[in-house]
Amino acid sequence: MNQKEFESVLKQPPNIRYEYFIKKVADSEEVWGLYNEGWATADDGEGNVCLPFFPKMEFAQAQTVDEWSNYKPESIDINEFIDxxxxxxxxxxxxxxxxxxxxxxxxxxxxxxxxDLKEELAKYE
Incomplete structure:
Protein backbone atom coordinates (compact mmCIF):
# COMPACT_ATOMS: atom_id res chain seq x y z
CA MET A 1 0.00 0.00 0.00
CA ASN A 2 1.43 3.35 -0.97
CA GLN A 3 1.24 6.56 1.05
CA LYS A 4 -1.45 8.06 -1.20
CA GLU A 5 -3.79 5.07 -0.68
CA PHE A 6 -3.04 5.11 3.05
CA GLU A 7 -3.95 8.79 3.41
CA SER A 8 -6.98 8.50 1.15
CA VAL A 9 -8.45 5.61 3.13
CA LEU A 10 -7.86 7.34 6.48
CA LYS A 11 -9.82 10.39 5.28
CA GLN A 12 -12.92 8.37 4.39
CA PRO A 13 -16.01 8.52 6.63
CA PRO A 14 -16.48 5.69 9.17
CA ASN A 15 -18.96 3.71 7.04
CA ILE A 16 -16.55 3.60 4.09
CA ARG A 17 -13.63 2.63 6.35
CA TYR A 18 -15.85 -0.11 7.82
CA GLU A 19 -16.49 -1.55 4.34
CA TYR A 20 -12.75 -1.35 3.60
CA PHE A 21 -12.05 -3.14 6.90
CA ILE A 22 -14.42 -6.01 6.07
CA LYS A 23 -12.94 -6.54 2.60
CA LYS A 24 -9.27 -6.28 3.65
CA VAL A 25 -9.68 -8.48 6.72
CA ALA A 26 -11.45 -11.18 4.70
CA ASP A 27 -8.72 -11.00 2.06
CA SER A 28 -5.74 -11.08 4.46
CA GLU A 29 -7.44 -13.32 7.04
CA GLU A 30 -6.12 -11.20 9.89
CA VAL A 31 -7.32 -8.35 12.06
CA TRP A 32 -5.04 -5.85 13.78
CA GLY A 33 -5.35 -4.51 17.30
CA LEU A 34 -3.10 -2.55 19.64
CA TYR A 35 -1.38 -4.38 22.50
CA ASN A 36 0.69 -3.42 25.54
CA GLU A 37 0.30 -5.80 28.49
CA GLY A 38 -3.35 -5.89 27.44
CA TRP A 39 -5.40 -4.79 24.46
CA ALA A 40 -6.13 -1.11 23.87
CA THR A 41 -9.64 -0.01 24.74
CA ALA A 42 -11.70 3.07 24.13
CA ASP A 43 -14.97 4.53 25.38
CA ASP A 44 -17.84 5.09 22.96
CA GLY A 45 -18.93 8.30 24.69
CA GLU A 46 -21.81 6.52 26.39
CA GLY A 47 -19.75 4.64 28.95
CA ASN A 48 -19.38 1.46 26.89
CA VAL A 49 -16.01 -0.23 26.45
CA CYS A 50 -14.87 -0.68 22.85
CA LEU A 51 -11.92 -2.52 21.38
CA PRO A 52 -10.32 -0.84 18.35
CA PHE A 53 -9.56 -3.01 15.33
CA PHE A 54 -7.80 -2.22 12.07
CA PRO A 55 -7.54 -3.85 8.62
CA LYS A 56 -3.76 -3.50 8.27
CA MET A 57 -0.74 -3.06 10.49
CA GLU A 58 0.01 0.39 9.02
CA PHE A 59 -3.38 1.76 10.09
CA ALA A 60 -2.97 0.36 13.61
CA GLN A 61 0.55 1.80 13.83
CA ALA A 62 -0.74 5.24 12.82
CA GLN A 63 -2.96 5.28 15.93
CA THR A 64 -0.17 4.63 18.43
CA VAL A 65 -0.36 8.19 19.74
CA ASP A 66 -1.70 9.88 22.87
CA GLU A 67 -3.25 7.29 25.20
CA TRP A 68 -2.12 4.47 22.87
CA SER A 69 1.46 5.73 22.43
CA ASN A 70 2.93 2.73 24.30
CA TYR A 71 0.94 0.18 22.28
CA LYS A 72 2.19 -1.90 19.37
CA PRO A 73 0.17 -3.36 16.47
CA GLU A 74 -0.59 -7.04 16.94
CA SER A 75 -2.29 -9.33 14.45
CA ILE A 76 -5.18 -11.66 15.25
CA ASP A 77 -6.02 -14.61 13.01
CA ILE A 78 -9.46 -14.16 11.45
CA ASN A 79 -10.71 -17.55 12.67
CA GLU A 80 -9.61 -16.83 16.23
CA PHE A 81 -11.20 -13.39 15.95
CA ILE A 82 -14.52 -14.82 14.82
CA ASP A 83 -14.62 -17.91 17.03
CA ASP A 116 -20.62 -8.95 7.65
CA LEU A 117 -17.34 -10.84 8.07
CA LYS A 118 -18.95 -14.22 7.40
CA GLU A 119 -20.71 -12.88 4.32
CA GLU A 120 -17.46 -11.48 2.92
CA LEU A 121 -15.44 -14.58 3.81
CA ALA A 122 -17.99 -16.77 1.99
CA LYS A 123 -16.91 -15.06 -1.24
CA TYR A 124 -13.44 -16.60 -0.79
CA GLU A 125 -14.61 -20.20 -0.42
Missing amino acids: EWLDGMEKDNIKASIFPNGTNTAIVQIKVLLA
Whole structure:
Protein backbone atom coordinates (compact mmCIF):
# COMPACT_ATOMS: atom_id res chain seq x y z
CA MET A 1 0.00 0.00 0.00
CA ASN A 2 1.43 3.35 -0.97
CA GLN A 3 1.24 6.56 1.05
CA LYS A 4 -1.45 8.06 -1.20
CA GLU A 5 -3.79 5.07 -0.68
CA PHE A 6 -3.04 5.11 3.05
CA GLU A 7 -3.95 8.79 3.41
CA SER A 8 -6.98 8.50 1.15
CA VAL A 9 -8.45 5.61 3.13
CA LEU A 10 -7.86 7.34 6.48
CA LYS A 11 -9.82 10.39 5.28
CA GLN A 12 -12.92 8.37 4.39
CA PRO A 13 -16.01 8.52 6.63
CA PRO A 14 -16.48 5.69 9.17
CA ASN A 15 -18.96 3.71 7.04
CA ILE A 16 -16.55 3.60 4.09
CA ARG A 17 -13.63 2.63 6.35
CA TYR A 18 -15.85 -0.11 7.82
CA GLU A 19 -16.49 -1.55 4.34
CA TYR A 20 -12.75 -1.35 3.60
CA PHE A 21 -12.05 -3.14 6.90
CA ILE A 22 -14.42 -6.01 6.07
CA LYS A 23 -12.94 -6.54 2.60
CA LYS A 24 -9.27 -6.28 3.65
CA VAL A 25 -9.68 -8.48 6.72
CA ALA A 26 -11.45 -11.18 4.70
CA ASP A 27 -8.72 -11.00 2.06
CA SER A 28 -5.74 -11.08 4.46
CA GLU A 29 -7.44 -13.32 7.04
CA GLU A 30 -6.12 -11.20 9.89
CA VAL A 31 -7.32 -8.35 12.06
CA TRP A 32 -5.04 -5.85 13.78
CA GLY A 33 -5.35 -4.51 17.30
CA LEU A 34 -3.10 -2.55 19.64
CA TYR A 35 -1.38 -4.38 22.50
CA ASN A 36 0.69 -3.42 25.54
CA GLU A 37 0.30 -5.80 28.49
CA GLY A 38 -3.35 -5.89 27.44
CA TRP A 39 -5.40 -4.79 24.46
CA ALA A 40 -6.13 -1.11 23.87
CA THR A 41 -9.64 -0.01 24.74
CA ALA A 42 -11.70 3.07 24.13
CA ASP A 43 -14.97 4.53 25.38
CA ASP A 44 -17.84 5.09 22.96
CA GLY A 45 -18.93 8.30 24.69
CA GLU A 46 -21.81 6.52 26.39
CA GLY A 47 -19.75 4.64 28.95
CA ASN A 48 -19.38 1.46 26.89
CA VAL A 49 -16.01 -0.23 26.45
CA CYS A 50 -14.87 -0.68 22.85
CA LEU A 51 -11.92 -2.52 21.38
CA PRO A 52 -10.32 -0.84 18.35
CA PHE A 53 -9.56 -3.01 15.33
CA PHE A 54 -7.80 -2.22 12.07
CA PRO A 55 -7.54 -3.85 8.62
CA LYS A 56 -3.76 -3.50 8.27
CA MET A 57 -0.74 -3.06 10.49
CA GLU A 58 0.01 0.39 9.02
CA PHE A 59 -3.38 1.76 10.09
CA ALA A 60 -2.97 0.36 13.61
CA GLN A 61 0.55 1.80 13.83
CA ALA A 62 -0.74 5.24 12.82
CA GLN A 63 -2.96 5.28 15.93
CA THR A 64 -0.17 4.63 18.43
CA VAL A 65 -0.36 8.19 19.74
CA ASP A 66 -1.70 9.88 22.87
CA GLU A 67 -3.25 7.29 25.20
CA TRP A 68 -2.12 4.47 22.87
CA SER A 69 1.46 5.73 22.43
CA ASN A 70 2.93 2.73 24.30
CA TYR A 71 0.94 0.18 22.28
CA LYS A 72 2.19 -1.90 19.37
CA PRO A 73 0.17 -3.36 16.47
CA GLU A 74 -0.59 -7.04 16.94
CA SER A 75 -2.29 -9.33 14.45
CA ILE A 76 -5.18 -11.66 15.25
CA ASP A 77 -6.02 -14.61 13.01
CA ILE A 78 -9.46 -14.16 11.45
CA ASN A 79 -10.71 -17.55 12.67
CA GLU A 80 -9.61 -16.83 16.23
CA PHE A 81 -11.20 -13.39 15.95
CA ILE A 82 -14.52 -14.82 14.82
CA ASP A 83 -14.62 -17.91 17.03
CA GLU A 84 -13.15 -16.55 20.24
CA TRP A 85 -12.90 -12.78 20.28
CA LEU A 86 -16.32 -11.82 18.98
CA ASP A 87 -18.09 -14.40 21.12
CA GLY A 88 -16.25 -13.20 24.24
CA MET A 89 -16.83 -9.55 23.42
CA GLU A 90 -20.55 -10.12 22.99
CA LYS A 91 -20.76 -11.98 26.32
CA ASP A 92 -18.85 -9.17 28.03
CA ASN A 93 -20.94 -6.47 26.31
CA ILE A 94 -17.87 -4.95 24.63
CA LYS A 95 -18.37 -3.20 21.32
CA ALA A 96 -16.06 -3.12 18.32
CA SER A 97 -14.53 0.17 17.28
CA ILE A 98 -13.74 -0.49 13.64
CA PHE A 99 -10.89 1.42 12.06
CA PRO A 100 -10.63 4.54 14.24
CA ASN A 101 -8.60 7.30 12.60
CA GLY A 102 -8.09 9.68 15.51
CA THR A 103 -11.18 11.68 14.58
CA ASN A 104 -14.00 9.15 14.34
CA THR A 105 -14.76 5.44 14.17
CA ALA A 106 -17.52 2.98 13.35
CA ILE A 107 -18.96 1.51 16.56
CA VAL A 108 -20.44 -1.81 15.53
CA GLN A 109 -22.59 -4.36 17.30
CA ILE A 110 -20.84 -7.72 17.45
CA LYS A 111 -23.66 -9.56 15.66
CA VAL A 112 -23.48 -7.12 12.73
CA LEU A 113 -19.70 -7.38 12.49
CA LEU A 114 -19.85 -11.18 12.63
CA ALA A 115 -22.52 -11.36 9.91
CA ASP A 116 -20.62 -8.95 7.65
CA LEU A 117 -17.34 -10.84 8.07
CA LYS A 118 -18.95 -14.22 7.40
CA GLU A 119 -20.71 -12.88 4.32
CA GLU A 120 -17.46 -11.48 2.92
CA LEU A 121 -15.44 -14.58 3.81
CA ALA A 122 -17.99 -16.77 1.99
CA LYS A 123 -16.91 -15.06 -1.24
CA TYR A 124 -13.44 -16.60 -0.79
CA GLU A 125 -14.61 -20.20 -0.42
